[in-house]
Amino acid sequence: xxxxxxxxxxxxxxxxxxxxxxxxxxxxxxxxxxxxxxxxxxxxxxxxxxxxxxxxxxxxxxxxxxxxxxxxxxxxxxxxxxxxxxxxxxxxxxxxxxxxxxxxxxxxxxxxxxxxxxxxxxxxxxxxxxxxxxxxxxxxxxxxxxxxxxxxxxxxxxxxxxxxxxxxxxxxxxxxxxxxxxxxxxxxxxxxxxxxxxxxxxxxxxxxxxxxxxxxxxxxxxxxxxxxxxxxxxxxxxxxxxxxxxxxxxxxxxxxxxxxxxxxxxxxxxxxx
Amino acid sequence: xxxxxxxxxxxxxxxxxxxxxxxxxxxxxxxxxxxxxxxxxxxxxxxxxxxxxxxxxxxxxxxxxxxxxxxxxxxxxxxxxxxxxxxxxxxxxxxxxxxxxxxxxxxxxxxxxxxxxxxxxxxxxxxxxxxxxxxxxxxxxxxxxxxxxxxxxxxxxxxxxxxxxxxxxxxxxxxxxxxxxxxxxxxxxxxxxxxxxxxxxxxxxxxxxxxxxxxxxxxxxxxxxxxxxxxxxxxxxxxxxxxxxxxxxxxxxxxxxxxxxxxxxxxxxxxxxxxxxxxxxxxxxxxxxxxxxxxxxxxxxxxxxxxxxxxxxxxxxxxxxxxxxxxxxxxxxxxxxxxxxxxxxxxxxxxxxxxxxxxxxxxxxxxxxxxxxxxxxxxxxxxxxxxxxxxxxxxxxxxxxxxxxxxxxxxxxxxxxxxxxxxxxxxxxxxxxxxxxxxxxxxxxxxxxxxxxxxxxxxxxxxxxxxxxxxxxxxxxxxxxxxxxxxxxxxxxxxxxxxxxxxxxxxxxxxxxxxxxxxxxxxxxxxxxxxxxxxxxxxxxxxxxxxxxxxxxxxxxxxxxxxxxxxxxxxxxxxxx
Numbered sequence: 001x002x003x004x005x006x007x008x009x010x011x012x013x014x015x016x017x018x019x020x021x022x023x024x025x026x027x028x029x030x031x032x033x034x035x036x037x038x039x040x041x042x043x044x045x046x047x048x049x050x051x052x053x054x055x056x057x058x059x060x061x062x063x064x065x066x067x068x069x070x071x072x073x074x075x076x077x078x079x080x081x082x083x084x085x086x087x088x089x090x091x092x093x094x095x096x097x098x099x100x101x102x103x104x105x106x107x108x109x110x111x112x113x114x115x116x117x118x119x120x121x122x123x124x125x126x127x128x129x130x131x132x133x134x135x136x137x138x139x140x141x142x143x144x145x146x147x148x149x150x151x152x153x154x155x156x157x158x159x160x161x162x163x164x165x166x167x168x169x170x171x172x173x174x175x176x177x178x179x180x181x182x183x184x185x186x187x188x189x190x191x192x193x194x195x196x197x198x199x200x201x202x203x204x205x206x207x208x209x210x211x212x213x214x215x216x217x218x219x220x221x222x223x224x225x226x227x228x229x230x231x232x233x234x235x236x237x238x239x240x241x242x243x244x245x246x247x248x249x250x251x252x253x254x255x256x257x258x259x260x261x262x263x264x265x266x267x268x269x270x271x272x273x
Numbered sequence: 274x275x276x277x278x279x280x281x282x283x284x285x286x287x288x289x290x291x292x293x294x295x296x297x298x299x300x301x302x303x304x305x306x307x308x309x310x311x312x313x314x315x316x317x318x319x320x321x322x323x324x325x326x327x328x329x330x331x332x333x334x335x336x337x338x339x340x341x342x343x344x345x346x347x348x349x350x351x352x353x354x355x356x357x358x359x360x361x362x363x364x365x366x367x368x369x370x371x372x373x374x375x376x377x378x379x380x381x382x383x384x385x386x387x388x389x390x391x392x393x394x395x396x397x398x399x400x401x402x403x404x405x406x407x408x409x410x411x412x413x414x415x416x417x418x419x420x421x422x423x424x425x426x427x428x429x430x431x432x433x434x435x436x437x438x439x440x441x442x443x444x445x446x447x448x449x450x451x452x453x454x455x456x457x458x459x460x461x462x463x464x465x466x467x468x469x470x471x472x473x474x475x476x477x478x479x480x481x482x483x484x485x486x487x488x489x490x491x492x493x494x495x496x497x498x499x500x501x502x503x504x505x506x507x508x509x510x511x512x513x514x515x516x517x518x519x520x521x522x523x524x525x526x527x528x529x530x531x532x533x534x535x536x537x538x539x540x541x542x543x544x545x546x547x548x549x550x551x552x553x554x555x556x557x558x559x560x561x562x563x564x565x566x567x568x569x570x571x572x573x574x575x576x577x578x579x580x581x582x583x584x585x586x587x588x589x590x591x592x593x594x595x596x597x598x599x600x601x602x603x604x605x606x607x608x609x610x611x612x613x614x615x616x617x618x619x620x621x622x623x624x625x626x627x628x629x630x631x632x633x634x635x636x637x638x639x640x641x642x643x644x645x646x647x648x649x650x651x652x653x654x655x656x657x658x659x660x661x662x663x664x665x666x667x668x669x670x671x672x673x674x675x676x677x678x679x680x681x682x683x684x685x686x687x688x689x690x691x692x693x694x695x696x697x698x699x700x701x702x703x704x705x706x707x708x709x710x711x712x713x714x715x716x717x718x719x720x721x722x723x724x725x726x727x728x729x730x731x732x733x734x735x736x737x738x739x740x741x742x743x744x745x746x747x748x749x750x751x752x753x754x755x756x757x758x759x760x761x762x763x764x765x766x767x768x769x770x771x772x773x774x775x776x777x778x779x780x781x782x783x784x785x786x787x788x789x790x791x792x793x794x795x796x797x798x799x800x801x802x803x804x805x806x807x808x809x810x811x812x813x814x815x816x817x818x819x820x821x822x823x824x825x826x827x828x829x830x831x832x833x834x835x836x837x838x839x840x841x842x843x844x845x846x847x848x849x850x
Contacts, residue, residue, distance in 0.1 A: 017393035099377035
């Protein structure tokens with residue numbers, strides 16, 4: 001692990017260039033350019049709002065529905081985009097890898113960092129809106145960086161693992177698409193956790209809790225929405241709310257780099273065909 | 274005399290290896306095979322096999338070979354992009370690669386942005402890049418284009434940018450894969466200049482290209498690869514010639530194969546390998562459309578008597594004008610033994626060009642000194658260096674030689690005289706069934722009986738001096754003395770001439786009487802350069818066995834004052850129109 005951190009630190013310059021490359025490629029051609037990094041999550045939220053609130057008339061007690069949707073869609077978009085593009089990234093960038101023998105995982109990390117650059121401003125906007133609509137922020141906002149860090153670590157761990165896996169096993173991409181879709185509907189993005197608790201039998205609900213995203217989204221909401229904690233308290237204990245994502249973060253990070261180390265030598269063989 | 278400091282430094286450096294490979298092999302575990310037995314399954318494919326190589330600092334090494342020979346895999350292993358399946362790689366210092374035209378470039382980014390990205394990937398710091406940015410842009414001569422997205426660049430411009438970046442950064446070894454040829458002449462010469470600067474600075478370069486001109490101009494040393502193996506390592510010109518010969522032997526065959534290395538050694542001249550027979554090779558700038566054999570009466574034939582004259586007429590059609598061609602004809606025995614292959618270059622004829630249209634050439638053999646049997650003729654029109662054939666019919670034409678066989682499976686029928694005083698009974702017209710097969714594993718051994726002692730076997734030149742090296746076409750006398758000789762009249766003396774590799778050239782069988790000395794004169798001994806051996810035996814016809822035999826005991830060598838290929842020199846001349 002120490003050697004990996006050392007790698008990352010010593011190649012700061014390369015990571016920076018890779019992130020810049022990613023952003024430049026993404027936003028140099030479209031007319032609205034960087035605007036899309038805000039526009040596209042907001043439009044997604046808009047679509048969900050129209051479908052669930054105006055057409056299906058879903059009601060949420062915990063927070064205003066628009067805020068509730070935004071707090072789910074923004075982190076989810078970040079997660080999904082990062083995983084999807086990281087999975088194929090070694091293949092997509094094999095020419096770069098061929099130029100010089102740098103550690104492969106710098107590429108998924110740079111992609112995640114580039115996505116982060118999109119993600120952070122939209123979070124700032126979310127915080128601002130939450131501040132105005134709910135007339136203030138909860139005290140838990142001080143834990144917000146901690147939540148973000150857990151999210152980031154889970155994403156990095158999974159991305160490194162998937163990018164390695166994809167090189168050997170090209171079906172990964174399609175399976176991932178389906179799994180992400182399922183995972184999204186299993187996450188309380190547009191329904192409340194209270195609803196799940198009342199409909200699911202207790203055992204199933206326990207299992208449901210172990211979806212790291214259930215806890216992670218709720219942690220986001222606790223730190224961002226005033227008064228949300230009092231609602232969620234009744235449904236999930238605060239300990240499991242923190243423990244589950246942290247455990248997942250540690251496991252994924254470890255697994256990701258362990259998997260990478262084991263396959264490091266053969267990645268290039270697969271890439272060259 | 275002043276000593277150039279650069280020279281001196283170079284010499285010191287030469288002893289240091291920059292790159293060393295020790296029996297490196299690389300297996301790709303996932304190549305799909307085409308055959309049905311394992312359809313869809315992945316079988317192993319060895320892209321490199323047991324390759325050892327040393328490259329010294331300050332050296333420019335050229336890597337040549339056909340597509341798919343493993344050149345790029347080799348370079349990838351040296352850069353560390355791929356790790357070898359077997360063997361070890363030692364690299365000193367930093368290695369930079371220039372592969373397939375700036376592969377790491379991003380089309381959406383401008384040239385300038387690509388410099389930073391590429392530099393960072395190669396491992397340069399931002400500061401280093403900023404300091405060298407102007408140098409890089411200046412060297413690339415891209416001018417305004419440097420601020421344009423790379424998508425707008427041509428291949429040549431990409432090469433300029435890619436080369437400029439790595440040429441201005443620090444490294445120990447540079448690998449260049451098939452890209453230099455893209456640049457225009459001006460930039461190429463600039464590249465060469467820079468490469469030579471690197472060489473002088475003690476840096477190592479490894480270049481692969483299909484441009485032999487480039488290899489010849491740049492490299493100190495080449496390696497020739499085929500099917501993942503190292504075929505040749507060393508002198509540049511020699512390597513290039515071997516490569517061109519390789520191109521000529523097999524027609525653009527790519528993939529794992531059964532090729533053996535010796536084939537390349539042999540094919541430069543004539544293929545003795547029977548499996549090649551019936552093939553037509555060459556660039557087809559000239560097409561051979563008819564080959565005729567004519568006997569002593571000038572009539573067409575496919576059979577001829579041993580010792581008769583033979584005329585071979587080859588008609589051809591020139592499609593494009595060709596410069597400095599030469600004609601060649603080769604005779605093989607049916608089992609692939611190479612008899613003789615004269616060509617106009619060896620014979621000192623100079624043909625400046627062949628113009629478009631029809632033409633023919635004729636080869637006249639005064640006497641065909643070949644033993645009766647089935648033969649194959651190859652016919653070719655070669656380029657100046659006998660590297661690329663314009664047309665080459667390998668073992669196409671069958672020729673039967675008639676006559677009486679003397680003993681066993683002879684190759685030649687060299688005329689000889691038995692001196693009159695000990696003329697006994699020369700059996701040239703009676704075939705004696707000597708069972709030479711019993712000598713098969715007796716090469717270099719003696720079978721002896723007490724009452725027959727071979728005292729001496731001598732080869733004498735025309736002055737009567739004992740020798741064991743002769744010039745082709747010199748008169749040679751063979752003298753044999755027996756110290757004790759009491760054998761019956763039914764026994765025969767057999768003298769066998771063998772090539773060093775075991776090919777039976779000629780046998781002479783004499784009826785033995787109570788004589789002790791035998792002398793045989795070859796007025797013109799036409800064997801071509803190489804090592805030969807003489808065997809001697811007394812054959813008991815009633816027992817069907819050798820009473821005594823010294824098999825391939827007496828060696829001698831032939832030399833010639835000119836170049837020629839094969840076993841026997843046949844007097845000939847050429848005509849062409």
